[in-house]
Ligand SMILES: [Ca+2]
């Protein structure tokens with residue numbers, strides 16, 4: 462029985478790996494993942510103002526390049542945002558409809574869209590947010606909406 466519980470625990474930890482939030486080499490207001498530093502900003506802003514805020518601190522809105530990084534960002538948002546609100550990330554198709562770009566210039570080769578998204582509803586949805594209550598899955602939305610957001614330092618190996 463004990464062995465069974467032990468093996469079940471191992472299985473659970475393999476299926477649902479816990480994400481450790483550590484400051485690493487980042488400042489006390491940031492958390493470290495894979496050599497980058499990430500900061501949750503609770504003040505609600507439009508996508509552009511959120512990006513400008515990150516740029517003023519030498520970063521960009523967060524770009525996400527793997528499921529591991531997605532899970533890290535989710536854990537970070539969960540730590541600071543218990544209200545399950547929406548969070549801007551650095552993805553947009555403002556410049557060319559349907560062509561997604563990260564604001565930090567890195568290439569898009571990982572996506573985590575919610576079911577049925579991106580749908581460019583009304584022909585006006587060009588900025589991307591994650592929603593904590595939907596597993597932080599992504600949706601395109603009006604850029605003028607105001608949400609909290611995550612800034613991140615530039616990717617070392619995008
Ligand atoms: Ca769009």
Ligand SMILES: [Ca+2]
Nearest residue numbers: 580581600601
């Ligand atoms: Ca949408």
